[in-house]
Amino acid sequence: MPLFLPLDQQEAWRDRYRREHPGWRPATHVYRDLVARHLGPATRVLDLGCGRGGVMEELRPRAGWAAGLDPDRTSLAEHRIPDFPRACGRAESIPFPDGAFDLVCCSWVLEHLPDPRRALKEVARVLKPGGTFLFLTPNVLHPLLQANRLLRGTGRRWVPRLYGRAEADTFPALYRANSPRRLRALLAESGLEVCALIPVGDPTYLAFNEALYRLSCTLEALLPAPAKVHLVGEATKPWP
Template identity: 50%
Template sequence: MGILRRCPVPWLPLHKQEQYRERYKALKPSWQPATEVYESLVAGYLGPEAKVLDVGCGRGGVLERLHPKAALSAGIDVDIPSLREHRAPAVKRVAAKAEDIPFANESFDLVICSWVLEHLREPEAAFREIGRVLKPGGHFVFLTPNALHPIPLLNRLSPGRLQRVLVPGFYGRAEEDTFSVVYRANAERDIERFARKAGMERVSLHYIEDPTYIAINDFFFRLGILMERFIPSRCKVHLVGDYIKSHPGNRPG
């Protein structure tokens, strides 16, 4: 474990993972990585009059590339350094929690978040706030790990120890950029419950495999492909969801 923490070179840098993803696409042409599915959904709801909020915006994300397509782009995050270092200065940034969004009711046509739901300690409050700031007919699109996949399951059983070892060692992420995970809104049943209470209903929920999650070399890439054959569809590693805020009088019961 100590060796992994001190490892100066990540075992699975992003460019290497992307190379394995291209190899997997060649083997399975119908497959799309979760990030591509997520970005495609987000892009589909943007337009010259669209107002979009990125919850947990970090230093960039999809709005770094897509914000010119929207009339207004905003982001919130609790991490001040990330807000200061955001790579799209045109995005309006505010220090705030998902559970207390500092915008008026029905301010946005689209709310997005990637790699955020797994960190929420009060997901019901966060979903309620997202529903509040969405306009009727507006969409909430998210990308998050699936709590039913073996890796998040192991992380939950090891009170975060697996995350503290794997994230710095595999991906080379700095300690200050590694946040604890609780997976309280990372299974279909929980997401559905929180969304309905917030006045939203499902448009789509994609379960997406990714054997490159452990692909530190060719052996582990092949092992990841083999594992995917035995993992049930609803336990695939990533979830990409699209939920719509119902119009008044047509709220889910």
């Protein structure tokens, strides 16, 4: 049995969980709505780790100007918005000037960074005073993430098969900035003030059948908030 459920099946269980738990939303929806609330006709946005598309595919028209940064040249060449401004580079050395952006956003990026401290300092550098950093990342305190760390490499072997990705598009997860405590510390060191750190549960990853779905829902109800599987965060760069 694979460690994670294929995406199409997972979405079907999510639809059911949403019906059974009114008000619950997947972390991707929470993140998307948070990004949308920070956009306006004059907003300059950096999509950090943009890959082939992401949240800006839908939300770009709401921003004044948006650009992407990713270290993978193949992903950039195959971006689903052909005229989307994008650059090849790493979060630890963002090739934009100080104070270039009102908003920096990233999803499924922080867990891959070899040096998150340096990357977050770069985020703070390219933000204008009063600017916002939004992110979505796994929470290493969740039991599933703990298991994945123990079974090193398992997730990377299965993700391409389950989510239809090429193996070259599946990057190793290092989890060096992936607990609430660690994130708060790194953001503070970088000169960013945490406004919100939202834990979002999701019991569908192991819902291979009815019994496992019910078991996952029971475990989800027992998990304390700081150990939910995903973290959606908002931090700001203070005014001098």
